[in-house]
Amino acid sequence: MKKTTSKLKTWMKGVFVSSLALTVAACGSGGQEAKPADNSAGGQSGTAAQPADSSGDPQRLVIYTGRDKNIFEIVLPKFKEKYPNIEVETLEMGAQQILERVRAEKANPQADFWWGGTQSALATAANEDLLEPYKPTFADKVPDLYKDPQDRWYGEMLLPEVIMYNSQVLKPEEAPQDWDELIDPKFKDKIVIRNVLPSGTMRTIYSAMIFRQGADTPEKGFEWLTKLDANTKEYTQDPTNLYLKLDRQEGVISLWNLQDVLIQSKKNNHPYDFIYPKSGAPILVDGVALVKGAKNLDAAKKFMEFLMSPEMAAQLAKERFQFPSRTDISKDELPDFMKNLELKPMELDWAVMAEKEKEWMQHWDENIKGKGKK
Template identity: 35%
Template sequence: MNIGTCIRWAVLALFVVVLFPAASMASDTKLEEKVVVYSTHGESMLELVADAFEKETGVNVEFINLKGELADRVRAEKANPQSDVMYGAPSSVYQELKAEDLFVPFTPSWADKIKPLFKDKDGYWYGTIQTPVLMFYNSEMMSKDDAPKDWWDLANPKYKNQLVFRNALSSSARATYSSLLQQFEKKGDLDGGWKFLKAVDANTKRYYGSGSLQFQAVGRKEAPLSFAVLNSVIDNKIKNKMPLEIIDAESGSPVITDGIAVIKGAKHPNAARAFVEFAGGAKAQSMLANKFNRMPTHPDAIATAPQWMGEIQFRVMDVDWGDLASKQSQWMQHWDMEIKDSGKDKK
């Protein structure tokens, strides 16, 4: 075969790959008929993503909302996985399960666009939603000058009975309490961290098991101060007309990353990878941003998200989520048993 013929064949091959990419794919990339997704996200969010994915691929999505039981369920099924994808839960949980060999790596087409903060360096999980946790206050009860400037101010006795918080069953509360403890541990003073949380507990009027009850308490002026995920604060400020003001803490605020990963041993591996590709892409993230006020990790989705997502500025707390993954469960068990409501008996 002469050089001219070789060149013509090479050009033809490139033409086929570019115009007909499916023709260049191996046969084992054919998607299975369904994909099973375990998630912490609400059913309305899951239905939106599932319906869009099914419309685009023809793959049926079976999803189960497991909330706080998600990680334990995936662990329990390690020998015989019943799910293909884990969708939701903070990055610290993904780091725990990665260490337990429960995921397989995958590199979606958009992986390079995601900041290192929002993904695993080895490709075992990716963030689909960034969730800053910020302090806020009811401006009808408290002025900006009187409001705390940093998390450490919450231990000041002047804020006694001025705080209402979520309990540690909430993933955002778990991540926040643990992140604050880690700041003390970094300085070799974990005991100081527990003393801080105990002082905060003494100032806390009540803990709530749901976010709606927490915001209702602030709205009816039970107490002016709390913390929550940013999108919930914005939701209540805009939709419910609550007089809430956000505090940009001087030492930064924890930013939780809700993730997605392919489960090791998935029975529908190709559909699982396709779901991760779709759910983490700009299209799906933009849908969740506009319909559910969830802040994207994908920069292209930020551009089409509600305006506040690109405008609100906040400092990010320096949190080692990988290190936190191995300690959070133990720390929060201690918080629940030894810290929560420990100051109430002294009243």
């Protein structure tokens, strides 16, 4: 992926008035162990190119996803209403876990659709020939920065990574205002982190922290992460446990994606707020793809078209705070905070991030995690 440029900033400003961007991962937002999800569904009209399914033959669609159930409850019922003959099965897991599973199943793919993956994970999968090329009807509505040049994956949404804190404990001015404040000794044992390796969100944040110190000299980034580890009280198994720790004030600061912070605070009544880092934030592309060799490719294509339709994108922006990657969503269809929020992107080379992430995260896991306090 190309380095973030002024073109990116100009596009974001045009879409959301300010320089706005995002995408859910769910990658980042995911990370729980694989398990069948509630498959109840329903529907709404998608793109004009996708008429209602009138076929009497039942179809099956298996989705591996890093997305949260609060997204399913909007999308899947509407899809089922539009395509009543398609039975959907979802398995939830972290973005990295999806990559590993699709890779392991290459000879006999079990999934049809990948919903919620970082650009790093999706680019890796594309390079390993795990994804099916498909040029959707909305291809020209997604900027080049947010899609694979060979149509093997598309960004669904843009997802800024921010500093999250418990607003019952800290005032906005008391929370860290930028990344480097996180390693200030005054925040020792006040930070809780979602377990890094299974989470696309956390792998992206940690890789960005290394890159910003200099990709050619990752030792500087490793030193920074060692200091962060010294301030980290605990690494939680999954997002649910992360929220529990923050609610109990066992930790009051974390690093997370903006969409989930907004969902947990505005929809689920958790006492969370966020600081958008002054120096800029990694803006993750949360994407979708068809699995190569999928047994239900036609159903997977229908789901991609439906999920990425303007109607669905606008509804998810309003109800689930998703920042769409499509440039043709009317500003009138977006919530006010999305129109006015100015998001400064961190300058990152995503190609380098994708290439180095596995090596960097392995080093962190083996040499830094839990050792910063020693």
